[in-house]
Amino acid sequence: MDEAKLHQFVGQVLGDLGGAFSVPMVRIGDRLGLYKALNGAGPLTVAQLAAKAGIAERYAREWLSHQAASGYLAYDPAAGTFELPEEQAMVLAEPDSPVYLQGAFDLATVMMENQALVEPAFRTGKGVGWGDQSQCLFCTTGRFFRPGYENNLVQSWLPALDGVAAKLERGADVADVGCGHGFSTIIMARQFPKSRFVGYDFHPASVEQAQRHAEQHGVTANCRFEVALAGDYPGHDLDLVTFFDCLHDMGDPAGAARHVRKTLKPDGTWMVVEPAAADRLEDNLNPVSRLYYAASTMVCVPTSLDQAVGAALGAQAGMGKLSEAIRSGGFASVRKATETPFNFIIEARP
Ligand SMILES: C[S@@+](CC[C@H](N)C(=O)[O-])C[C@H]1O[C@@H](n2cnc3c(N)ncnc32)[C@H](O)[C@@H]1O
Known part of the structure; x- marks a missing residue:
């Protein structure tokens, strides 16, 4: 010793x-x-x-x-x-700062509350439904991610995608899938009034909340929300489909990828925002991955295992596994368009 x-x-x-x-x-x-x-x-x-x-x-x-x-x-x-x-x-103390972390303290509470549900699942291997988890999970998730979206989405993430910002300026059709409380959808709708945005999520209470947020932010003219699964949301001939921090939560990411491909125009773009991670565990032994592995164990893996297929990619899947799921939907081009210390912004094109 x-x-x-x-x-x-x-x-x-x-x-x-x-x-x-x-x-x-x-x-x-x-x-x-x-x-x-x-x-x-x-x-x-x-x-x-x-x-x-x-x-x-x-x-x-x-x-x-x-x-x-x-x-x-x-x-x-x-x-x-x-x-x-x-x-x-x-x-x-400053909610709009790019390093505002109050939402992470809320998330820590959610994870403690989730222990009662996730601990038994360790033995059974079963999942825990997103809607059955700690009741402040939904608002917490939105609060945790919002500062990143406010400070990056319009400023650097959308411009990093080939030709997308120009299409949005002119007027494009967009689906924001797994939108939760709709912060990402509303930020885009506010910035691009000529484009039309529909946010989809399978959790009805989140969709209701997102609709209320849209009303509060005065964007209902070009933005609405509906309950739908990633694998069968309505829509066709879309210019852009976005998935913010949710592909890895889904039971069937490959199935979702196939559906996105069907709903996109031939020259459309799928933007996938996922937690930053290297492909190998030995390259993820750092403070950010430490937080993500905990959140993944307590929230993301149980959410995915509760759904059909239950692929459980986890919040630290890395580009290798993410690209595989995305490509399996029929996307020939997959690239990391940009990144932050917390997120990869992936551009996929048919
Ligand atoms: C971590 S939250 C992210 C929410 C939101 N995009 C954000 O960035 O704040 C994951 C979201 O995926 C949704 N979700 C999980 N599986 C889904 C599925 N199969 N179809 C549609 N939504 C799903 C959940 O309801 C939840 O709102």
Whole structure:
């Protein structure tokens, strides 16, 4: 036994546990508006934050102390004040920032709640239906992915696809499949008013929510939502079909690929956004893949296993397996058009 290695590993696990213990703390800070109250306010005492956020002072003191010990707030012992640094604010307090991660803390809660459903499935090998999982999974997923879509979709992902942005400007027909709460669909509909967008998802409650979002964002003139499976959504002669972070969740990705091919025009494009991953596990031993493998075990694999075929590609499938599924639908050209540290943006053409 190497004592130095033991100390190092205990240190690592303590750090991990610090993150795990912080999940309810960060979510309370988010839900009660504590980060919002701190954001841009400069240094605040316990009493000042408590008054500003309308919370009890004793809880405020304990919460602020934890946040200072976490490095989330700067503490000035001489003045007895706490301040949210600008960089921390981007991650914790600014929903439109490209590195806003509050949704990931919500997702951590979902995964803990899902344990009761997924643990028995480890023995049976069966799946757990998307609609049966933790009730905040649906809003959480949307919240987790939205900042990435807001900051990348129109700015860099669509322009990376051959000729697609120009078609959308002129007026194109688009299906956004597995659209969940519809953030991706609405962002595109807002940007391209001459194009027509239909979001499809097999989860009725998500489709209802997406329709409400469309109304709130005033895009109902060129955007609507319907309940449908990826393998048989209506539509034909489409210019663009998009799948955002959902192909690997589907039971039959190859079947979905075949259906996409049927609904596209001969010169149409299928855009598949998937979690970034290398093909081999040994190349995925990093912090981002660590998060994805956990989410994959607790959400994505059970979702796929619950459906017909149950291919269970997992959230770290990599380009090799993804390309295979996409090509099997009759797509001759498959390429990675662009990527971020979290996502691959794949362009497939017949
Ligand atoms: C991880 S969520 C992504 C949602 C959304 N695209 C986003 O990026 O926020 C996966 C979505 O795929 C949907 N889904 C899974 N299997 C499906 C299938 N076979 N047909 C249609 N939708 C499916 C789920 O209901 C869920 O909304």
